[in-house]
Amino acid sequence: MKLIIAIIQDEDASEVISHLNEAKFQVTRLSTKGGFLRAGNTTIMTGVEDEKVEGALKIIEENSKARTQYATLPSSCGAMHGLILAPIEVKVGGATVFVLDVEQFHKY
Template sequence: MKLLVCIIDNVYADEVELKLKKQGYRMTELASSGGFWRKGNTTFLFGVEEKDIKELQDALKVVCLDLERKKQRSSKQEHRYTSFLLDVKDAAPFLAIGK
């Protein structure tokens, strides 16, 4: 099991949540802002099996590009989101910070 931490521009956040939930992905959403991109972001935590990682990454990309097409605008940024992939066993101390 892997943990995909995805920090995404707020422009895409609602669409990512809606579309990926419809596709059956389970996620935890955290509002975030500050120094990472210096604007409003949403951080999604996805628990995913290793065999499904590429499918999830492709789905994230498709949702962002579809939203841009729908709104008839292109991103001025090179990247629409940044993600980090962790083994769940390595993420356990990170997830237990508040305990």
């Protein structure tokens, strides 16, 4: 058995979870926040039998879209205080997925 942990954009969460549920995967949804842009995202966890891992990963991949976003990064240099910084283009979205071995699984 494996534990899939997928960090996805909030905008994709409902679609990803809906498709996983349709394929009979039970999902736990957590609201999380990224460190770089400090934007909200969703972390989903699902326990999956080994032979079903690829199917779950395919659903996550097909329903997690990459996007381009503009961000203004805060200056850490005191001399630049007060200057207007031009926004930079940042690619966000898609999914960051971890697949972990599960030693034991209990459902009560």
